[in-house]
Amino acid sequence: MGSKVGMTRKLMKFSREIRAWRESVPYTQREAARVLDVPLRTYEGWESGRSAPRMLAQVAVLGRIMNLTRHYGIGIKCELSEQ
Numbered sequence: 001m002g003s004k005v006g007m008t009r010k011l012m013k014f015s016r017e018i019r020a021w022r023e024s025v026p027y028t029q030r031e032a033a034r035v036l037d038v039p040l041r042t043y044e045g046w047e048s049g050r051s052a053p054r055m056l057a058q059v060a061v062l063g064r065i066m067n068l069t070r071h072y073g074i075g076i077k078c079e080l081s082e083q
Contacts, residue, residue, distance in 0.1 A: 015049035036061055
């Protein structure tokens with residue numbers, strides 16, 4: 001049961017940080033979803049703490065955009081082409 005509590009805390013931390021990133025840019029949720037190439041409903045779930053990215057590519061993009069790699073210990077090197 002302790003691991004579930006830990007996961008909930010990490011999810012809420014992620015939720016707070018992704019919202020802080022979005023507001024600092026500033027983007028609407030729709031704009032943030034478009035930048036991250038995810039459906040709006042998916043992004044809303046991340047920001048509300050109902051869900052988190054499941055795909056490695058999404059985590060890599062988020063890590064690069066939000067500089068979350070140091071917070072979550074993710075060692076991903078990702079090169080994105082300019083669009």
